Amino acid sequence: MTIEIIQSDITTLRVDAVVNAANETLLGGGGVDGAIHRAAGPRLLAACRALPEVRPHVRCPAGEARITPGFDLPARYVIHTVGPVWRGGDAREPELLAACHRNALRLAREHAIDSIAFPAISCGVYGYPRDAAAAVAVAVLAEEQDKTRTPHRIVLCAFDAGMAEAWRAAAKRLHVPIGDPPI
């Protein structure tokens, strides 16, 4: 049971599910959200729009997760989660970021998903400092994997080398074993 760290475009990964760093409307955006919607095709937006609003213009509150098919992606599913906007660290950002990872894994287990790839949630537009976010993500994923043993394959997919290095440094500090991606 290990966590893999790779640098790639998450939309190309052949995993059961990719996690999307979405916003509360679930109606798409820029960054990885835009890339996933572009690669999945227009059916993804239609599936997101069909998800119920929990309050006006909010289909997925920060920290929660929702699941849709992956449509034209190699991945069968997209698990949409909404990270916290960084506001200095005293607005429950770490708890919300941890909840994103926990809720994504909970949905994965409920759908017999055995391989899942996460982007660096909140580390782009939402401004979460990379190293602080990496520490939260690695700690939660390692704790959850130890507890539940599935998904068997958890991938942290960085878009840039700096984020991959931040995750590796966090894993080293936390003594979390990092696996080598299968050839």
Ligand code: APR
């Ligand atoms: N594959 C993997 N990672 C990617 C990709 C990609 N194709 N494109 C971007 N990323 C990385 C970014 O480099 C960053 O490290 O995903 C991380 C998250 O950045 P954002 O996509 O900006 O997400 P976030 O910071 O959570 O902000 C979410 O941005 O796109 C909007 O609709 C989205 O409003 C929401 C907000």
